[in-house]
């Protein structure tokens with residue numbers, strides 16, 4: 001492990017209220033100094049970050065790593081390599097694998113493979129129900145003992161309110177969040193894209209906003225009843241924002257995330273039947289995007305999470321209705337989000353906050369101080385170039401999932417170096 005001195009960059013660390021030209025030193029895998037003059041004497045490898053931005057490593061609350069069971073789509077090794085390329089130094093792995101992560105043995109398996117093969121930190125999430133079937137509770141207490149950071153049946157909702165209530169009671173006792181895939185199945189069933197004009201034009205069945213909103217309303221009611229911590233995944237509609245804002249005003253322990261694709265793409269992306277734009281929840285409308293941005297600005301939404309959902313080319317190369325939902329998102333997240341900065345819709349420090357301190361607070365349980373370059377914290381850091389233009393070439397993704405609707409598109413904003421625990425885990429070949 002080297003000691004690094006990163007000089008001349010714009011240091012943005014929202015948790016410490018830092019946004020300015022500062023140098024930063026890292027020694028023995030930890031942040032050791034931030035300042036403008038001479039750093040403490042050490043044997044440093046110097047990185048020149050002139051015209052670049054230096055931020056804490058990003059934290060992704062929502063990543064599908066696919067291992068065990070779907071290694072043709074992604075593995076812990078390729079998924080974490082993709083994370084490193086995207087600037088993520090901590091990722092939370094979703095349990096919709098095969099077998100699903102619903103007991104201690106599967107949690108141990110993910111942790112064991114990660115300890116050998118992951119290039120960034122992997123925090124496993126355990127299922128709410130056994131096999132994600134929505135019938136009986138998974139081994140929540142056992143998985144808490146094995147170190148999961150929360151519970152989710154993501155990919156599927158928990159259809160029964162009674163089971164969800166029971167899950168919340170247990171999760172509250174274990175002081176872990178329920179990480180909620182909000183979808184009322186009877187409304188969403190058979191749906192392919194957002195219910196609206198584009199679905200009508202394409203002759204595809206729609207998924208109405210209300211599929212998300214009715215489930216959010218139910219689970220807010222259950223969280224009130226049980227006192228559980230509720231984290232809402234991939235929020236996509238204006239109506240959902242209204243519900244979350246009202247519930248938060250009422251003092252509920254509620255947090256929410258939004259994805260880069262829901263912040264930047266609309267349902268029109270599905271014109272032409274591009275299965276790479278098929279995602280759950282579906283891409284919606286400009287009015288929804290405006291509401292999602294407003295919710296980031298006023299704190300209604302706590303974090304930006306990728307919902308990185310890699311699939312093989314074979315999976316996606318089929319009729320629209322037969323294609324699985326999902327976008328491979330880790331490697332385009334930063335470049336996509338920078339569109340919001342370049343168009344003046346969101347300031348860079350706020351984007352950084354929602355990728356670092358925001359998700360750290362959602363995690364809680366000792367992670368509150370992660371997502372910051374405080375002296376003494378692990379040296380998890382990203383150097384990015386907000387002005388670098390690049391073409392999305394999915395063939396070059398570290399992820400096995402080449403399923404990106406942004407393929408061939410020009411993005412402005414690129415991760416240049418990612419340092420995890422004091423080691424460079426990604427470096428662009430630009431110098």
Ligand SMILES: NC(=O)N[C@@H](CC(=O)O)C(=O)O
Nearest residue numbers: 064154155279280309325326
């Ligand atoms: N978000 C997605 O579009 N896909 C997710 C699961 C899900 O449907 O939420 C996946 O695991 O592929």
